[in-house]
Amino acid sequence: MNQHKKFNSGQEHEQIVESQTTQNSVQEFSSVEQLLRHDADRTAAPASIEQRLKKSSADFPQPSRPWWKRLFQ
Amino acid sequence: MNEPMAERERECPDQTQPGWASSEFADLYAEHSRAIFYLALRFLGDPQKAEDATHDVFLKAFRKMDQFRGEASWRTWLYRIAINHCRNLQQSWNERHMFSNADEAIWENAVAQSESPLRVLETKELGERIQTALDALPDEYRLLLLLIADEQLSYEEVGTLTEQSADAVRGKLHRARKAFAVLFKKTE
Numbered sequence: 001m002n003q004h005k006k007f008n009s010g011q012e013h014e015q016i017v018e019s020q021t022t023q024n025s026v027q028e029f030s031s032v033e034q035l036l037r038h039d040a041d042r043t044a045a046p047a048s049i050e051q052r053l054k055k056s057s058a059d060f061p062q063p064s065r066p067w068w069k070r071l072f073q
Numbered sequence: 074m075n076e077p078m079a080e081r082e083r084e085c086p087d088q089t090q091p092g093w094a095s096s097e098f099a100d101l102y103a104e105h106s107r108a109i110f111y112l113a114l115r116f117l118g119d120p121q122k123a124e125d126a127t128h129d130v131f132l133k134a135f136r137k138m139d140q141f142r143g144e145a146s147w148r149t150w151l152y153r154i155a156i157n158h159c160r161n162l163q164q165s166w167n168e169r170h171m172f173s174n175a176d177e178a179i180w181e182n183a184v185a186q187s188e189s190p191l192r193v194l195e196t197k198e199l200g201e202r203i204q205t206a207l208d209a210l211p212d213e214y215r216l217l218l219l220l221i222a223d224e225q226l227s228y229e230e231v232g233t234l235t236e237q238s239a240d241a242v243r244g245k246l247h248r249a250r251k252a253f254a255v256l257f258k259k260t261e
Contacts, residue, residue: 026192026193027192027193028191028192028193029191029193030191031191031250032191032218032222032249032250032253032254032257033218033221033222034191035191035193035203035257036115036203036218036219036222037222037224039111039115039199039200039203040107040108040111040222040223042200043107043110043111043114043200044107044110045106045107045109045110045111045124045127046110046124048124049106049110049124049127049128049131050102050106052128053102053128053131053132053135056128056132057098057132057135060135060136
């Protein structure tokens with residue numbers, strides 16, 4: 001839905017011309033956003049963050065669910 | 074009597090348990106951690122700081138989950154925490170240069186260079202080139218580009234996150250794209 005809204009706001013023309021995804025291939029991005037999306041797609045959060053979070057969140061009590069969730073679900 | 078843990082969790086989701094036992098929070102992390110880490114990485118420009126920031130953002134989210142009012146999406150809520158956190162870090166480090174009108178004049182004169190497609194040789198250095206270009210941008214432009222690149226966010230949501238109207242976002246994005254394109258070409 002949001003994606004639809006944003007694309008309707010002036011980026012319909014965005015097309016990616018992408019050659020083979022082999023290493024060192026030339027890729028063409030028609031917008032900065034396309035380039036950043038490509039970069040984001042190949043950037044994963046390190047697994048160490050999840051391990052640290054599991055430890056640090058164990059020091060705190062489980063938070064209660066948001067009030068509206070408790071009310072409506 | 075000795076019913077399985079998962080069974081008890083389903084029946085009593087609000088009871089105090091070790092943190093990650095909350096499947097809702099684990100799901101939240103699985104769905105949004107990549108986006109939050111990417112924002113922190115490219116906004117702060119340092120993988121270790123981005124890792125620490127992502128950890129801190131999700132820990133804060135875990136502790137404040139009960140304050141989430143459902144007025145925005147989880148993604149937007151997490152982005153808000155992340156933006157505040159990264160801005161606070163930046164202020165304390167004082168690592169970035171101040172943006173001036175003189176800088177803006179440079180971007181405005183760069184139209185011709187920025188309207189051609191970005192041709193990129195796919196190498197492991199691509200991330201470094203992107204980071205170099207982003208680092209040279211004013212914070213506001215860098216943040217706008219990173220947020221708008223997330224297809225889950227609308228212009229309206231980006232405007233809310235950056236405290237401006239959607240039209241203002243569109244106007245600034247136009248300049249931000251041009252500025253990035255110029256800086257990116259310089260990294261070749």
